[in-house]
Amino acid sequence: MTQASLHDEIVSQIRNMIFAGEFVGGQRVPEKQLCEQLSVSRTPLREAIKVLASEGLLVLLPNRGARIAQITAENLDEIFPIMGALESLAGEIACSRITDDEIDEIRALHFQMTAHHKRRELNEYFKVNQAIHMKILEATNNKTLVTAYLSLAGRIRLARYRANFAQDRWDQAVAEHEKILDSLSKRDASALAQILRTHLENTCQTVKTALGKEAASEISSRAGK
Amino acid sequence: MTQASLHDEIVSQIRNMIFAGEFVGGQRVPEKQLCEQLSVSRTPLREAIKVLASEGLLVLLPNRGARIAQITAENLDEIFPIMGALESLAGEIACSRITDDEIDEIRALHFQMTAHHKRRELNEYFKVNQAIHMKILEATNNKTLVTAYLSLAGRIRLARYRANFAQDRWDQAVAEHEKILDSLSKRDASALAQILRTHLENTCQTVKTALGKEAASEISSRAGK
DNA sequence: TTCTTGCTTTTTGAATGCAAAAAGTTATGA
DNA sequence: TCATAACTTTTTGCATTCAAAAAGCAAGAA
Numbered sequence: 414m415t416q417a418s419l420h421d422e423i424v425s426q427i428r429n430m431i432f433a434g435e436f437v438g439g440q441r442v443p444e445k446q447l448c449e450q451l452s453v454s455r456t457p458l459r460e461a462i463k464v465l466a467s468e469g470l471l472v473l474l475p476n477r478g479a480r481i482a483q484i485t486a487e488n489l490d491e492i493f494p495i496m497g498a499l500e501s502l503a504g505e506i507a508c509s510r511i512t513d514d515e516i517d518e519i520r521a522l523h524f525q526m527t528a529h530h531k532r533r534e535l536n537e538y539f540k541v542n543q544a545i546h547m548k549i550l551e552a553t554n555n556k557t558l559v560t561a562y563l564s565l566a567g568r569i570r571l572a573r574y575r576a577n578f579a580q581d582r583w584d585q586a587v588a589e590h591e592k593i594l595d596s597l598s599k600r601d602a603s604a605l606a607q608i609l610r611t612h613l614e615n616t617c618q619t620v621k622t623a624l625g626k627e628a629a630s631e632i633s634s635r636a637g638k
Numbered sequence: 639m640t641q642a643s644l645h646d647e648i649v650s651q652i653r654n655m656i657f658a659g660e661f662v663g664g665q666r667v668p669e670k671q672l673c674e675q676l677s678v679s680r681t682p683l684r685e686a687i688k689v690l691a692s693e694g695l696l697v698l699l700p701n702r703g704a705r706i707a708q709i710t711a712e713n714l715d716e717i718f719p720i721m722g723a724l725e726s727l728a729g730e731i732a733c734s735r736i737t738d739d740e741i742d743e744i745r746a747l748h749f750q751m752t753a754h755h756k757r758r759e760l761n762e763y764f765k766v767n768q769a770i771h772m773k774i775l776e777a778t779n780n781k782t783l784v785t786a787y788l789s790l791a792g793r794i795r796l797a798r799y800r801a802n803f804a805q806d807r808w809d810q811a812v813a814e815h816e817k818i819l820d821s822l823s824k825r826d827a828s829a830l831a832q833i834l835r836t837h838l839e840n841t842c843q844t845v846k847t848a849l850g851k852e853a854a855s856e857i858s859s860r861a862g863k
Numbered sequence: 864t865t866c867t868t869g870c871t872t873t874t875t876g877a878a879t880g881c882a883a884a885a886a887g888t889t890a891t892g893a
Numbered sequence: 894t895c896a897t898a899a900c901t902t903t904t905t906g907c908a909t910t911c912a913a914a915a916a917g918c919a920a921g922a923a
Contacts, residue, residue, distance in 0.1 A: 454878050460688045467689045491782040498727040557716040679908050
């Protein structure tokens with residue numbers, strides 16, 4: 414076992430805390446507080462903060478510490494197309510190397526997912542959905558691609574998760590997944606690339622709409638106080 | 639001016655040293671030596687090392703320090719397709735937002751580049767070539783895309799630069815650039831996306847061949863000694 | 864000679880300490 | 894009352910120090 418160094422450990426811990434929504438976007442993250450929370454000293458913590466900043470999860474202000482990166486509509490517009498291109502590429506590569514067994518695994522996940530959709534189990538749906546996309550990425554056997562994708566996905570993860578999308582979009586997303594599975598089964602690279610890209614574009618729209626509503630409700634709740 | 643913190647400064651310094659070929663791939667980089675070379679203390683240097691490792695320019699071995707990341711054929715096969723997808727996406731987006739002035743700038747660079755090609759000025763050719771690709775990326779107005787691209791490009795930069803490719807490939811590359819300029823002038827997004835992707839694929843092949851030859855000559859020179 | 868084994872040196876990992884910058888607070892004057 | 898200035902506290906940036914792990918080395922046994 415390659416025992417991870419403390420600094421690496423801290424990086425994943427903070428990353429998971431951000432993913433878990435333990436911080437508000439834009440919030441300051443004092444070193445001291447994090448040190449106590451994770452019971453580590455400042456040196457490895459600071460190393461971790463620098464890494465997370467280079468990943469885009471934190472923003473560093475010289476002499477003023479770190480802040481949790483804000484997710485904005487502009488952000489989403491920048492990141493989603495890139496993810497679309499990467500997943501599209503992943504789909505193409507996957508078509509040329511995926512095994513029948515791997516497709517069967519994805520098919521199983523797909524039916525699990527549609528079951529969750531029918532039962533309106535949003536959390537479970539999300540989980541299996543992510544698993545399907547990961548399977549396609551991993552089928553490329555390109556670790557750099559997976560890493561690049563996950564890095565981008567991490568930055569918008571919270572916004573994506575919180576976008577409790579409307580029923581009609583949910584139905585549409587499931588329909589898109591039918592096409593994804595279909596293209597993959599036929600190993601139709603260009604069709605898969607196309608539908609994955611569209612799928613991401615639509616997701617982007619949904620998340621952006623949700624983000625807009627969130628921002629609007631925040632403003633109104635503040636005004637109400 | 640946002641005065642960069644020392645650690646940021648160190649990151650760019652080391653990055654540039656790697657780009658300048660001051661290190662051999664796989665070489666160990668003792669902290670002490672770098673500290674003296676850059677005349678900084680270990681704390682900010684170590685922060686910089688962690689960041690460069692997360693960028694993939696260095697590889698960290700627990701308790702054994704940092705090494706310069708090796709460029710391998712597998713690496714190139716992983717990275718180039720991703721760069722192809724990103725540049726392809728950049729081309730598409732660029733077509734929809736690039737101004738006539740920006741196209742003129744690129745055209746000017748293009749003719750500069752072909753002049754260098756005619757005069758067999760490889761270094762100058764490379765420089766202008768890079769500038770053209772950067773212009774296309776920047777025309778997207780998507781900083782995340784530029785950053786992601788540059789991060790990948792950085793990892794293979796040395797190998798790419800050293801791939802003093804053969805004359806026929808050079809001629810072919812220039813021909814591809816004619817098509818790039820042509821598609822961009824017409825704002826033909828799908829044609830531009832296509833040719834950029836092909837261009838990167840061909841470049842990948844060239845760099846891989848060069849890397850293979852390099853490795854072979856290293857082995858033979860070792861055997862000769 | 865070659866392979867262990869134990870010791871020394873070097874290098875890395877992490878904690879502490881110190882200085883400078885920012886933030887917060889109080890007091891004074893208009 | 895409000896604004897400004899001086900002072901205090903907190904926080905950040907970096908250097909130094911200490912501890913642990915790895916690497917290097919020498920002596921002894923097969």
